[in-house]
Amino acid sequence: MARVVTDLVGAQVDLGMRVVLACPPRTPLALAAAALGADVRPWPAGREPGPGLVAESRRIAGLVDLVRPDLVHAHSAKAGLAARLAVRGRVPTVYQPHAWSFEAVDGVTGALARRWERWAARWTDRVVCVSEAERRRGEQAGVRAAWSVVHNGVDARRFATAPDRAAARAALALPASDPLVVCVGRLCRQKGQDTLLTAWPAVLDRVPHARLVLVGDGPAADALRAAAGRPAPSPRHPAPPGGAGPAAVGFAGAVTDPALWYRAADLVVQPSRWEGMALAPLEAMAAGRPVVVTDVDGARESLPPGHETHCLVRPDDPAALGAALAGLLRRPVLREALGRQAQRHVLGSFDVRRSGAAIADVYHELTAAPRPELTEPIPQ
Known part of the structure; x- marks a missing residue:
């Protein structure tokens, strides 16, 4: 907000x-x-x-x-x-x-x-x-x-002109080729990151080298880190560059500008339990990335026509969420096409x-x- x-x-x-x-x-x-x-x-x-x-x-x-x-x-x-x-x-x-x-x-x-x-x-x-x-x-x-x-x-032009995928990953110290899913939002029950973590093992079963990074902070941070098997960073054991490290799930913490994370991603996810119209999916689409969202208020109105088939799932449904993420990660040509359509859609209809x-x-x-x-x- x-x-x-x-x-x-x-x-x-x-x-x-x-x-x-x-x-x-x-x-x-x-x-x-x-x-x-x-x-x-x-x-x-x-x-x-x-x-x-x-x-x-x-x-x-x-x-x-x-x-x-x-x-x-x-x-x-x-x-x-x-x-x-x-x-x-x-x-x-x-x-x-x-x-x-x-x-x-x-x-x-x-x-x-x-x-x-x-x-x-x-x-x-x-x-x-x-x-x-x-x-x-x-x-x-x-x-x-x-x-x-x-x-x-959203400031659509700013997200559309951020660095390309390779430059963004280099800036964030992320591997150049691993499939990357990014979730941007406050770490809290509303945003549904717990459902995402429950769904993630099924994604890894189908896309073993995939990585997930949660970008944000909030009251559920410690519980989510525990669920992911990632202890909170400390002065003696700081988080790795980019917040990801060698595990399949990483935590970037709060960032002032998520544009680099959207551009580094292959796919963005917003597994919310309720919304009015979430901002992060619009930002991600402005950056040219397809977004998997849950069918809460504003989700259908924010997606480009025809994206519901691949990008819309029920809230609190880890199986459906995992299947949608894995399906898109395994289809790079479709993913790129959806990203281009999403960017045109936001530039035309959702500029701030x-x-x-x-x-x-x-x-x-x-x-x-x-x-x-x-x-x-x-x-x-």
Whole structure:
């Protein structure tokens, strides 16, 4: 999600907007947005709702009072919760869930998340979904809102012009010829890397020299390393160059720019359990690589026509995932053709400048519309 926000900030600055971004300080998002020209304000906040939510919401209210924006755009469930509690409709408000909060939880917590999303819609001038599937899921959950669907976009030209496969592998200290599968994303339950590791032995049975590298970090890192038989690196035993080493599974850790990894790969995989529309597959396709994805929200909308046969599998199905990966690794001509088609598809339909212009249209529509007089104060 941070890359989505960073790319959107860049597009908005290019369009001449004044962008004030509130986010946790000294994070990659804060540094990148500042470099792009945003006015970055520190907002100390955790990833999940908790006892600090009231204070976090008050900080947003204070910032809104100080900056006096024309519009507030809240990204993700946590910021959407804090911002809408703070503003309560006094300023035109856009909420972009980037996958619904209730998909991550079950039982009582899931029911509460659905209730909150339905309730908070009263303070939301527009809910922006990144896929039609995400919008439908919100409607099915009872969220009654004014909707816009704006597909995620990426800086397609940057990924398309990254170094070629050989140069990328040399830069990452990776073997030149071994078949390489790359998975880019936060190491967490949502992204499904545990399913990928379960599927990987079946891939090795059919493609013995194949290598898998997980690019990213997150709360599941230690568990995934243990499942792969790869202990966490330490000062005395650092990770090998490129994070791969002699084993069939490697861990690259967090990277600021995944472009080299996409270009080094023969195939990219995103085995998510839920999404709105995942960004990594779009980046990989912009780099000219075919992507195997799970059939979650946004996946079918992001793939080029006809790629479902080879590149789309059910979530939480290691057998289907392994078969799809091995099948493509064993068919290099098909893989290259799919990669070329994928690159043309993203360059034509998913460039961040197109997405930024569509979001700007939403802003202009909302700020130009007359608003009813509200009496509910912004909490201090």
